[in-house]
Amino acid sequence: MIDVDTFTPAIVYTIYIASTPEKVWQALTSAEFSRQYFFGFAVEAELTAGGSFIVRAPDGSLHIDGEVIACDPPRKLTVTWNVNWPGLVEALGPTLVTYEIEPAGESVRLTLIEAHDRPISDDILSGGRQGWPAILSSLKSLLETGHPLAVKMAPPLRMLAALQAMGITTP
Amino acid sequence: MSQPDFVYVTYIETTPDKLWHALTDGDFTERYWFGVRLRSDWKVGSSFEMVHGDGTVSDAGKIVEVDPPRRLAYTFVNLSDTYRNDLPALATFELEPHGKLVKLTLTHEGFAPGGKMLPAISRGWPAILSSLKSLLETGRPLEIPRAAIKLES
Numbered sequence: 001m002i003d004v005d006t007f008t009p010a011i012v013y014t015i016y017i018a019s020t021p022e023k024v025w026q027a028l029t030s031a032e033f034s035r036q037y038f039f040g041f042a043v044e045a046e047l048t049a050g051g052s053f054i055v056r057a058p059d060g061s062l063h064i065d066g067e068v069i070a071c072d073p074p075r076k077l078t079v080t081w082n083v084n085w086p087g088l089v090e091a092l093g094p095t096l097v098t099y100e101i102e103p104a105g106e107s108v109r110l111t112l113i114e115a116h117d118r119p120i121s122d123d124i125l126s127g128g129r130q131g132w133p134a135i136l137s138s139l140k141s142l143l144e145t146g147h148p149l150a151v152k153m154a155p156p157l158r159m160l161a162a163l164q165a166m167g168i169t170t171p
Numbered sequence: 172m173s174q175p176d177f178v179y180v181t182y183i184e185t186t187p188d189k190l191w192h193a194l195t196d197g198d199f200t201e202r203y204w205f206g207v208r209l210r211s212d213w214k215v216g217s218s219f220e221m222v223h224g225d226g227t228v229s230d231a232g233k234i235v236e237v238d239p240p241r242r243l244a245y246t247f248v249n250l251s252d253t254y255r256n257d258l259p260a261l262a263t264f265e266l267e268p269h270g271k272l273v274k275l276t277l278t279h280e281g282f283a284p285g286g287k288m289l290p291a292i293s294r295g296w297p298a299i300l301s302s303l304k305s306l307l308e309t310g311r312p313l314e315i316p317r318a319a320i321k322l323e324s
Contacts, residue, residue, distance in 0.1 A: 014294075015181070016301035016313050104298075104319035133180035140301070141184060144309050149182050152270050 004069060004078065007096045007115035011128045014111045015136050019143040021101045024108050025074035027139055028099055031056075037138035037148040045079070047071050053079040069096070076100050081114070087168045092124065093117045112136060127159030175280040176260070176289055179296050183273050185307040187266045190273050191240035193303055194264060197222070203302040203312040211245070213237050219245040232259040240266055246281075248288060257286035275300070291322050 017024060027033040031042035040058035045051065049071055055064035066080035081097035082089050093116060100111040114128050131153070138149040160170050183190060193199050197208035210220040211234055221230040232247030243266075246259035258281070265276040277296060282289040298320045302313040 014297035016298050016315055018305055018309070018311070018313055105316040106314040107301075109298075109319070129178070129180075134182055137182040137304070140304065141308055144305055145184075149184055150271055151182055 002069065002080065002094060002096070002117075004096060004115075006117045008117075009113045009115045010120055010125055011114040011132060012111065013132045013136060014109060015140055016104060016107045016109050017140045017143055018106070019108050021074040021103060021108055023143055024101050024110055024139075025077075027143060028077065033139075033142070037142045038135050039151075039153060045077075047073065047077075053081075070098075074101055085163070085168055085170055087166075088163065091163075091166050091168055092120060110136065110139075121162060123158055123162035125159075126162075127156035130156050130159075175278045176282050177277075177279040177293055177296070179277045179300060181275050181300055181304055182269060183275060183304045183307055184271060185273055187240035187268055187273050189307060190266050190275060191243070193307060194243060203306045204299050205302075205315075205317055213243075219247055221247065235261060236263070242266070249291070254287050254291075256283060257288040258283040260288060260292075262292075294320050294322055 027037070029043060029045045029047060031044055034041060034043040041063060042056040044054040044056065046053070046068060049068055051068040053064065053066040053068050054062060057063045062084045064081055065084045066082050068077070068079050070076060070078040076098065078096060078098040081095045083095070096115040098113040098115070100113070102109045112132055114132070134151045134153055138151055142148040163170050195209065195213055197210055200207060200209045206224050207229070208222045210222050211217055213234060215234055215237055217234045219232045219234050220228045222228055228250065230247045230249045232245055234245050236242055236244035242263065244261060244263040246261050248254060248257050248259040260279055260281040262277060262279045267274045267276070277300065279292055279296070298313070298315050302315065306312040
């Protein structure tokens, strides 16, 4: 088990959603929902500390190969968000992602925290800075309107170039 | 390339023209901005004010850039004693068409070191822009009590 106290937040993104904590939790942890707002990616989580946390790409391949570190439904979920590209975790260390879900009046405040155990360059972080707002904006739309956003994401070229420069093979 | 003090990105199912209106029309801002009407003639160099329901002005600054419906920039600082060590910081909105959506990027920078504005706006903007997105997409703003945002904690 990793020591979460050695991780420092690198990206924090907060969004308010007209929903309930239970529905936001379900949207974050189920493939049925995630496929809709997360570009067809499927979240498969064993919702207990030590359980597996997997995200599959639309073609079924393993994209995120992580572990549930802390699970307190419907308030807090911490997972290792390790992208399954050869050499990535060895080079960057594990990525820790925490979702915090709090009631805020009749709305819900969802806070995403991406944390690392070592300094990570802005080039590498640009991937998350580009991706998280699109994913979570679409999640909000899905819960509020019943349909996700048709976000057409360009590949995170700046991040991919930085990874390739470190010798990491990217798709 | 270093990051500005605060950056917030959201995607909204709307048009750049509607989003521009939502950012600059006082009647509209009052609905999603916790009762705040923005008051300005939106000309570069003109004054910019946040006006509350009782007529009081909480924050004030100047218009810096107006390029509808693409870029809008203004400075403001809160006028209360809590923020006496702060200076007007620059908020820039970029509106980019993104298929059937608009990508809205807000950068806010130039805060006085050690001031209290940066932590306050870091809590305020996600609530304001989430409510704006809800209003444009669903016709209803969010019901978030001001206390729940913990602006001054």
